[in-house]
Amino acid sequence: MSNLTVVDVHTHMYPPQYIKMLESRTTIPLVRKFPQAPEPRLILLEAELGDLQNAVDDASAKPPGRPLTSHFASLDQKIHFMDTHHIDISVISLANPWLDFVDASQAGDIAESVNNEFSHMCGKHHGRLFFFGTLPLTAPFQTLLASISRLKDLKYCRGVILGTSGLGKRLDDPRLMPVFEALAAANLTVFLHPHYGMPNDVWGPRAGQYGHVLPLALGFPMETTIAVARMYLAGVFDQVRNLRMLLAHSGGTLPFLAGRIESCILHDGQLVREGKVGKGRRTIWHVLREQIYLDAVIYSEVGLTAAIDASGSDRLMFGTDHPFFPPITSDEQGQWESVSLNAEAVTKAVGQGSAEAKAIMGANAIGVLRLEEQ
Numbered sequence: 001m002s003n004l005t006v007v008d009v010h011t012h013m014y015p016p017q018y019i020k021m022l023e024s025r026t027t028i029p030l031v032r033k034f035p036q037a038p039e040p041r042l043i044l045l046e047a048e049l050g051d052l053q054n055a056v057d058d059a060s061a062k063p064p065g066r067p068l069t070s071h072f073a074s075l076d077q078k079i080h081f082m083d084t085h086h087i088d089i090s091v092i093s094l095a096n097p098w099l100d101f102v103d104a105s106q107a108g109d110i111a112e113s114v115n116n117e118f119s120h121m122c123g124k125h126h127g128r129l130f131f132f133g134t135l136p137l138t139a140p141f142q143t144l145l146a147s148i149s150r151l152k153d154l155k156y157c158r159g160v161i162l163g164t165s166g167l168g169k170r171l172d173d174p175r176l177m178p179v180f181e182a183l184a185a186a187n188l189t190v191f192l193h194p195h196y197g198m199p200n201d202v203w204g205p206r207a208g209q210y211g212h213v214l215p216l217a218l219g220f221p222m223e224t225t226i227a228v229a230r231m232y233l234a235g236v237f238d239q240v241r242n243l244r245m246l247l248a249h250s251g252g253t254l255p256f257l258a259g260r261i262e263s264c265i266l267h268d269g270q271l272v273r274e275g276k277v278g279k280g281r282r283t284i285w286h287v288l289r290e291q292i293y294l295d296a297v298i299y300s301e302v303g304l305t306a307a308i309d310a311s312g313s314d315r316l317m318f319g320t321d322h323p324f325f326p327p328i329t330s331d332e333q334g335q336w337e338s339v340s341l342n343a344e345a346v347t348k349a350v351g352q353g354s355a356e357a358k359a360i361m362g363a364n365a366i367g368v369l370r371l372e373e374q
């Protein structure tokens, strides 16, 4: 791996002021201590509400959420993680649920403070760290647009991380068009990341027995898939041709389902009657190859091969999802299996040392996200 530059495009942090905000909250997302666990717990997902209530009611119940370890907020820890895994450059981003829950009157200031903190962290490790900024989506619209202008001028900012809620009506909301236009004009790549998954009742009455597996393995990817399918059907990609999106978790299930989406469009009487299926239409396959990049956080060569087939090996980018998915039984300061699974998937899909492997492990990110510009 010596002449290989490894770039991690999917790696999160919560800066200290964000953790403080979570500590002050009584509804999710929140950070809270429980007598039954040594570390404070970070509770993020609606699927964790049952465990949260049980732990509040019963001090012997299993602790909810996940431990809030130093990996979430410490810059030294991030660098240690990068060094341990031979990661040369990381493009860090705030983890979910970003500022989605923040009051409108505070969102602009908090976004500015978080983005300044990310800039500061990147400046401390010049050349090794870049970041995706955070948008104050709940703020007044002019504040939101102003934050994009500010991000454009931050030296280490290469895009924004975006959830699927948008302004409250998800990403096919016409009110978002000026936001997508401004991001595209500013050459800021949108890193699309899930948080909300599926409604809790989808997981059934036995969900408590299954840990976090269903919401994370299935809910997250479906959320991303649905968000992008809605954007595609609403014509967002045609209207903003220079919009560039990097989709988390290899696009959810989009590479696998693109053919089915296309077939459903071709066979939809309403869309055909409305003239939306005519010649010259850009298919979802076009969008996947022209406007979408996929991270390689899919943990198996099977999914990765589908992603490469859909978008091309020149559009895939390695990621780790640090600090999520730490090893459960081995030392967190050592190697993480979640990282090696993704690196091995690349090797198995395209061959160790191949040009495609070099591209996916780092060269694509360096080119697309301008990581050689200092």
Ligand code: 5CU
Residues within 6 Å of the ligand: 044, 045, 095, 096, 212, 216, 321, 324, 325
């Ligand atoms: O483990 C989890 O809940 C998560 C999460 O919330 N966000 C993420 O990016 N990965 C895993």
